[in-house]
Amino acid sequence: MADKNQQIAKDVMAAVGGAENIISVTHCATRLRMSLKGESIPKDEEVQNIDGVLKVIRSGGQYQVVIGQNVPKVYAALCSEGGFENQAASEKPEDGPKEKMTAKRLGSIILNYLSGSMTPMIPAMITAAMFKTLYVLLGDTMGLILNTGNFYVMCDFMYDTFFYFLPIFLGFTTAKKLDINPVMGIFVGASLLVPDFMQLAVDGAAFSVYGIPARVADYSQTVLPIVLIMPVFAVLYKFFQKHLPDTLSTLFVPFLSMLIVLPFEYCLLAPIGGVLGDYVGNGILALGSSVGFIAVAIIGATWSFLVMTGMHHVLIVFGISMIAQNGVDTLVLTGGSYATWAGFGMALGAFLAMKHKDEKSLFFGYMISNFFGGIGEPALYGVGFKYKKPLLAMAIGGFCGGLYAGITHLGTYVMGATNFLSLLQYAGGGTANMVNGIIGVVISVVVTAVLTYLFAFTKEQKETGKA
Numbered sequence: 001m002a003d004k005n006q007q008i009a010k011d012v013m014a015a016v017g018g019a020e021n022i023i024s025v026t027h028c029a030t031r032l033r034m035s036l037k038g039e040s041i042p043k044d045e046e047v048q049n050i051d052g053v054l055k056v057i058r059s060g061g062q063y064q065v066v067i068g069q070n071v072p073k074v075y076a077a078l079c080s081e082g083g084f085e086n087q088a089a090s091e092k093p094e095d096g097p098k099e100k101m102t103a104k105r106l107g108s109i110i111l112n113y114l115s116g117s118m119t120p121m122i123p124a125m126i127t128a129a130m131f132k133t134l135y136v137l138l139g140d141t142m143g144l145i146l147n148t149g150n151f152y153v154m155c156d157f158m159y160d161t162f163f164y165f166l167p168i169f170l171g172f173t174t175a176k177k178l179d180i181n182p183v184m185g186i187f188v189g190a191s192l193l194v195p196d197f198m199q200l201a202v203d204g205a206a207f208s209v210y211g212i213p214a215r216v217a218d219y220s221q222t223v224l225p226i227v228l229i230m231p232v233f234a235v236l237y238k239f240f241q242k243h244l245p246d247t248l249s250t251l252f253v254p255f256l257s258m259l260i261v262l263p264f265e266y267c268l269l270a271p272i273g274g275v276l277g278d279y280v281g282n283g284i285l286a287l288g289s290s291v292g293f294i295a296v297a298i299i300g301a302t303w304s305f306l307v308m309t310g311m312h313h314v315l316i317v318f319g320i321s322m323i324a325q326n327g328v329d330t331l332v333l334t335g336g337s338y339a340t341w342a343g344f345g346m347a348l349g350a351f352l353a354m355k356h357k358d359e360k361s362l363f364f365g366y367m368i369s370n371f372f373g374g375i376g377e378p379a380l381y382g383v384g385f386k387y388k389k390p391l392l393a394m395a396i397g398g399f400c401g402g403l404y405a406g407i408t409h410l411g412t413y414v415m416g417a418t419n420f421l422s423l424l425q426y427a428g429g430g431t432a433n434m435v436n437g438i439i440g441v442v443i444s445v446v447v448t449a450v451l452t453y454l455f456a457f458t459k460e461q462k463e464t465g466k467a
Helices: 002-015 044-048 072-082 085-091 105-139 150-163 166-177 181-190 193-204 224-242 245-290 292-309 312-326 333-353 357-373 375-385 389-407 419-428 433-457 461-464
Strands: 020-026 030-036 053-060 062-066
Touching: 002 072, 020 053, 020 072, 020 085, 030 072, 044 053, 044 150, 053 312, 072 085, 072 312, 105 150, 105 166, 105 224, 105 312, 150 166, 166 224, 181 245, 224 245, 224 312, 224 357, 245 312, 292 312, 292 333, 292 375, 292 389, 312 333, 312 419, 333 375, 333 389, 333 419, 333 433, 357 375, 375 389, 389 433, 419 433
Parallel strands: none
Antiparallel strands: 020 030, 030 062, 053 062
């Protein structure tokens, strides 16, 4: 397998124009994500025809090559082959050609920023969610541990460790994404959670920065304030880094950046982020109480396609905000979950329908990858986009599951695993919520699998495995 991964890395690097055309490279759960100097050099069809590559996507200013669950090994081989550990640290995106700023380009930059900021937090987010699941299942639901016991309290601590200090985690990830010292990102995030400042919010006391009135508020468990602050801080940081002498930079670059960003932080950007977060949260709650069942169904039908474009990261921000602020999400994450289960149903239906031995084996791998690993992209590209009709079955299945979830006002209480353990995200709402969550999953899987089995393939496709 190692030789195969090395070959994939070599072929991809050659097809995108060699190491000299790659500014930086990273990876997520299934994709290589590259910033290229000459974005017109790669021929998408040539890259996509490489054995081991599922799909090529241009999104968020990145050239994304979908590999699958073995992407960490391919990434390691690519870095070893091209020496990108050193190159990525020394060569910045601005070394490439400047692009004209358009609305589309701005949108790509924003999506890339959100994606790069949110993705690194997923392991901590899942860990916190699993502790919350134990907290609910063993304590509130099954009564196996006392609600006042140390283990129960500890699980609550571990959940709050992530969500309460969310601005600090985001400060770190956004700083890394913006290519500045990540410890300063932690500093900026922590400045929103200083106990004395939080006490001012509790007391309703007034506060000002350099004589400018500031909005005193509780910014724990918030997303948008730090997301808005960090780009401004990064601009200041890079300005001083560029113009101050090296002998003064260690002391004065971080100090002056922080000194100047404070009025923007406390008096403008954090308040704007807080108000926007409240509006978004209230808007989603209002939507959920009026026509939310249709909205959940639509998200269930379209989520997998949003993942392709990166637009799902914007929705995830709102979903996390809802859980952080209200303890439950009834729209974004709920609909997205049923789209994931519909993807599993598509892989299951394709596996049962396919007669070609090699293709059937691949579909089985996609199904296992989705169910146990929570990785749906192999099935999305290896089944859906290859044969086209399964995509329609998946959309219908996701819609039906989401529709049931919306009608029953299903709540998602933690954002955690995307595999079979995702069923536990409904436990926080009690037995009825859990039962309705499972029923919705069955609907999504069965509808998609049946439609895929009956209508997605021609007789010739089943026999030959050719699209």
